[in-house]
Amino acid sequence: MSNPQPTPNNVTSLADRRLLHETVIDQLRDLIVQGELAPETKLNERVLAERLGTSRTPLREAIKFLASEGLVELLPNRGAVVAPLKPEKMKEVFVVLGALEALAGDLACRNASEADIAEIRALHFHMLAHHAAGELAQYFKYNQQIHSRIMDCAGNATLAASYRSLNEHVKRARYLANLSRERWDKAVQEHGEILDALTRRDGARLQALLRDHLANKLVLVMEALDKRKAEAAR
Amino acid sequence: MSNPQPTPNNVTSLADRRLLHETVIDQLRDLIVQGELAPETKLNERVLAERLGTSRTPLREAIKFLASEGLVELLPNRGAVVAPLKPEKMKEVFVVLGALEALAGDLACRNASEADIAEIRALHFHMLAHHAAGELAQYFKYNQQIHSRIMDCAGNATLAASYRSLNEHVKRARYLANLSRERWDKAVQEHGEILDALTRRDGARLQALLRDHLANKLVLVMEALDKRKAEAAR
DNA sequence: GCAACCATTTTTGTATGCAAAAAACACAAA
């Protein structure tokens, strides 16, 4: 499960034009976001480098990159740790994400083509189907895609990059939030209104909806964090 | 002017607890923001490392860090270049900064203490003095400090970090914007209104003012970029 | 002149080596 490498990993396989430290950045980010490397885990360079099939140098470069994203923290002379998942930090992130999504919604209402909106509508109905079937993972996937597409429709790559970077932090918290049916239904309903506002290109309304949507999501995450903390305490 | 080093830089001076690659990050960022390393300059690792008095390893780590901030771009197998200063990118950055500053203004109106506001007022009058004396550099310094303090008063470190990171891009453009007296006066007047709204804790108004203020600044930067481009063309 | 090719040099990307700092450990004293 942990090390499925058919070829020796020091052999550059085929026309592998990607740079090692770039793939290491992605691998490490995934490990952190998926929770495989839990918050506050110490990143032992020797061990991690071996696990990723590389040497310490590219790994250290990747760590520096992710430190700038905020996913790892650098401790002088003591290496790096996976950034802690603090409730206070989460609140901050959600506030900023709220502003960024609101901006994106407003811009999307002006810039999105009809085809863009049609595509988002299609994603929306896929999401509804998975909601109806109770398939949470698939639901999340389409949910993310919808927000992502709205972000893209804003036509501002800098905005999108900032959003993606901050959103990684939220994704880390997601896997521990277990949604009640009630809250889930509410989120889906909100998405209906979001699609509606986008269709009508009502920027002001879409802004407000997205902000509320995120605020509700924050409540979920906070509850989950509190619960985890309570479990850790006993 | 460029290399004032009293001690050999490979000797760790005194209780210098800072890490080499951290100081390199700051030095390199400064070189880029101050324009000493112009946009699109190729970063030759050997040369730069020597200039900064270090080896390639910490330099490469610093480059990766700044790549995540967007100040440098990584070209696979071809090293890194100082990120180009494109008008299109500038527009994007200003739009996002506008949203972030507006948010900060709103939060600051709620969270700032009277002492905070008094401090900002003091900075404001320093700024006015330098404006009256026609001291542009000093004016800019206090101007930045005011915006920075408002950001701090929002009490959201994540917001502040995102802002600072994006603001570095704007600072790069600043040194080439030569302000007409007319526009300068206008900016100062806007700052008066900003201080006023903050004093009255009128969040909605402050948001709008900050957004406009940034929009005007964007116009300035765009003109400067166009001018530079015209000069480069002839 | 200039386009295409090959040899040479430079530069990047990665691995390894080594010194200094931190952590872990062992053991003695309070």
Added chain:
DNA sequence: TTTGTGTTTTTTGCATACAAAAATGGTTGC
């Protein structure tokens, strides 16, 4: 048991070594 301390081990931070890739430059043929 706890506290302190000296020693060993581990880990980090930086420098360097080396191989692969890209840039450079010179030569030839057109």
